[in-house]
Amino acid sequence: MPRVALGLALAMFAGLCTTIGSLLGVVGRPSRRFLALSLGFAAGVMLLVSFLELLPKGIAVIGLTRAYAAFLGGLLVMFALDVAIPHVYEGMEDAAGRRGASGLLKVGVLVALGVTLHNVPEGMATFVATLADIRLGMAVAVAIALNNVAEGIAVAVPVYAATGSRKKAFVWSFLSGFAEPLGAGLAAAFLLPFLRETTIAGMLAGVAGVMVFLSLEELLPAAREHGEEHLSILGAIAGMTMMAASLRILAG
Numbered sequence: 265m266p267r268v269a270l271g272l273a274l275a276m277f278a279g280l281c282t283t284i285g286s287l288l289g290v291v292g293r294p295s296r297r298f299l300a301l302s303l304g305f306a307a308g309v310m311l312l313v314s315f316l317e318l319l320p321k322g323i324a325v326i327g328l329t330r331a332y333a334a335f336l337g338g339l340l341v342m343f344a345l346d347v348a349i350p351h352v353y354e355g356m357e358d359a360a361g362r363r364g365a366s367g368l369l370k371v372g373v374l375v376a377l378g379v380t381l382h383n384v385p386e387g388m389a390t391f392v393a394t395l396a397d398i399r400l401g402m403a404v405a406v407a408i409a410l411n412n413v414a415e416g417i418a419v420a421v422p423v424y425a426a427t428g429s430r431k432k433a434f435v436w437s438f439l440s441g442f443a444e445p446l447g448a449g450l451a452a453a454f455l456l457p458f459l460r461e462t463t464i465a466g467m468l469a470g471v472a473g474v475m476v477f478l479s480l481e482e483l484l485p486a487a488r489e490h491g492e493e494h495l496s497i498l499g500a501i502a503g504m505t506m507m508a509a510s511l512r513i514l515a516g
Contacts, residue, residue, distance in 0.1 A: 268456070271394035272448050274405035275387040279444025281409040282379070285416020286437030290424040297495060299414065303487035304499025305506075306410035307479040312504040313403045314472035314479075317511065321396065322469030326462050331469040338473020345382065346481065376419045379440040383412075387447025388455075389471040396464045403511060404471070410503075411478065412441055414486070 322331035386408050394401025416437045424433035459467075487496030 267395055267398065268452055270398065271391040271401060272445060272452060274394055274401055275390040275448030276445040278390055278405045278409040278412055279383060279387065279441040280438075281412040282416035282419065282437045282441030283434065285413040285418075286420035286434050287416075288413070289417040289420035289437075290430045290433050299417075300487045300495040301499040301502075302410065303414055303483045304496035305503035306407060306414070307483035307487065307496075308500035308503025308505075309403070309407040309410060309507045310475040310479045310483070311500070312507050313400075313407055313511075314475045316508075317397075317400055317403065318393070318468045318472035318475070321400070322465045322472070325465035326469075330466065334466040334469035335473040335476075338470035339477050340473075341385070341470075342382075342474050342477040342481075345385075346477075376423075376436045376440045379415045379419060380443040383415075383440065383443035384447035384450070385474060386411075387444040387449075388451040389474055390444070391448035391451045392455075392459075392464060392467045393471060395459065396468055399511060400468075403507060404475075406510075407475065407507070408444070411483065412444070414483075416441065 319331060319335055322334060325331075326334075390401060390405050390408060393404040419437045419440055420433035423436050424430060427433070484496055484500070487499060
């Protein structure tokens with residue numbers, strides 16, 4: 265099934281973008297302004313895709329009430345996961361002056377664990393979106409990939425600061441990102457036989473909840489923390505504009 269293969273490939277692409285972040289973190293440390301703009305950009309992409317593509321597609325098939333229930337379910341699942349395993353961008357801070365090597369390594373390991381466990385449902389989201397609509401799957405993959413670049417930085421920076429090893433920082437980032445295609449693979453192996461039009465519609469609405477949570481709880485706050493007051497919203501506007509143009513072009 266070509267669409268199944270494409271869904272797995274897009275999840276792999278999104279997951280491997282953590283390695284881009286790790287390279288940025290240990291070779292050419294990005295500026296705070298760049299981080300603020302890129303995080304805001306990713307949030308803008310996710311919000312636009314969620315409210316103009318994912319949720320409307322769910323409503324069109326299963327109705328407003330059931331689609332909203334699925335959307336709320338996505339929000340609550342991510343909230344529970346976030347409470348159980350915090351998903352932070354603490355690793356972006358240059359904490360070397362405040363923490364010892366063991367403390368920095370602990371930060372890196374905890375961030376990597378959080379990223380890994382959060383990436384599994386994100387991989388599933390990419391896969392399901394691709395099954396529903398190829399252009400939608402591409403949009404979701406791009407949004408998650410941008411988020412994963414930031415996550416790669418968050419994992420790599422404290423590990424590199426603690427160990428002095430670029431290789432270890434890169435490996436930790438790679439392993440955390442590999443959870444993305446793993447999630448897609450699990451969806452393909454166990455969910456594919458049960459996916460019908462109504463099931464996919466409900467999952468798309470749930471994915472919208474997941475992406476809205478990531479945007480509002482993590483990306484935009486982190487963007488404001490790392491940049492000047494207006495950089496995060498400018499990045500979000502740019503992300504929405506570029507994604508809207510991309511979706512229009514892909515629609516033909």
